Amino acid sequence: MKAMVRITILELKKLLKKKGFIFGLLLVFLMGCGMTYGAYIFPKSFGVHNVIAFYGNFASILIMFLGAKSLGEEFDLRTATFVFTSRCSRPKIIIAKILSIALANMIIGFCGGILYDLALIICGQPWTILSLLTILGKEIIIYLIYGFMIGAAALLITVIHNTTITPFIFLICMFWILPSLLQMIGQKVAAIGKILDYVVFCIADQFLMYQDWSIKNVAVFIITGMLVSIAAIGILQKKDL
Numbered sequence: 001m002k003a004m005v006r007i008t009i010l011e012l013k014k015l016l017k018k019k020g021f022i023f024g025l026l027l028v029f030l031m032g033c034g035m036t037y038g039a040y041i042f043p044k045s046f047g048v049h050n051v052i053a054f055y056g057n058f059a060s061i062l063i064m065f066l067g068a069k070s071l072g073e074e075f076d077l078r079t080a081t082f083v084f085t086s087r088c089s090r091p092k093i094i095i096a097k098i099l100s101i102a103l104a105n106m107i108i109g110f111c112g113g114i115l116y117d118l119a120l121i122i123c124g125q126p127w128t129i130l131s132l133l134t135i136l137g138k139e140i141i142i143y144l145i146y147g148f149m150i151g152a153a154a155l156l157i158t159v160i161h162n163t164t165i166t167p168f169i170f171l172i173c174m175f176w177i178l179p180s181l182l183q184m185i186g187q188k189v190a191a192i193g194k195i196l197d198y199v200v201f202c203i204a205d206q207f208l209m210y211q212d213w214s215i216k217n218v219a220v221f222i223i224t225g226m227l228v229s230i231a232a233i234g235i236l237q238k239k240d241l
Contacts, residue, residue, distance in 0.1 A: 003088050003092065008095075009100075015066055015070065024065065028058040028108070029055075032115040057209055060204075066147075070097050070100065070154065070155065070158075071159070072158045072162075075158070075162040090236050094229070102151055105146060106143060106147070108147075109142060113139035116136075116139060142213055145221050146207060148222070153174070154168075156231055182196055182199070200220055
């Protein structure tokens with residue numbers, strides 16, 4: 001347990017020190033500030049709720065990049081063999097990497113919560129200290145859960161394809177393109193439409209951008225993330241490095 005905690009902390013530090021993370025988070029936050037200004041200038045056509053939706057849209061790209069980079073970089077730099085032949089077992093390393101991605105996403109969520117609070121204040125919406133703190137906590141939890149799922153999916157794809165770029169492209173297709181196609185089919189076939197409510201990448205926008213963290217959505221994200229993590233560990237255990 002101590003070894004996994006230590007590895008998780010080390011992996012988290014690696015993610016946070018990456019220039020891509022720092023630059024990406026700054027860029028996403030600045031874009032969010034631009035959306036906040038838009039909500040202030042055009043309050044009737046661009047509400048505060050759109051600020052966090054756009055922030056989530058931009059942030060999702062950064063989250064997918066982090067997920068793909070976490071393990072993919074080990075294969076790109078040819079350090080995977082060294083990493084997975086260390087004293088710590090492969091399952092512990094995979095779990096530590098997924099947890100580090102989820103924890104890094106808490107920082108993205110914290111920035112999103114700050115942005116949401118600022119938007120409420122700047123746009124003259126009703127607020128209290130308690131409501132601002134509640135929003136901040138909610139954003140952190142949402143991004144933690146979302147990051148856990150994305151991290152698990154990214155590592156599963158990475159252990160299959162052994163690179164960074166392929167998982168990133170797969171994640172973009174799965175969470176940005178595929179949902180639209182499936183929803184078109186679901187509109188014509190009612191049975192499929194009901195199933196899509198329990199498909200993680202079809203409810204991702206509801207969860208991250210539109211803040212629908214119902215019990216069903218949270219359960220779908222957590223359960224799917226756990227199943228995907230188990231699959232990634234199983235494949236890696238059998239993989240010859």
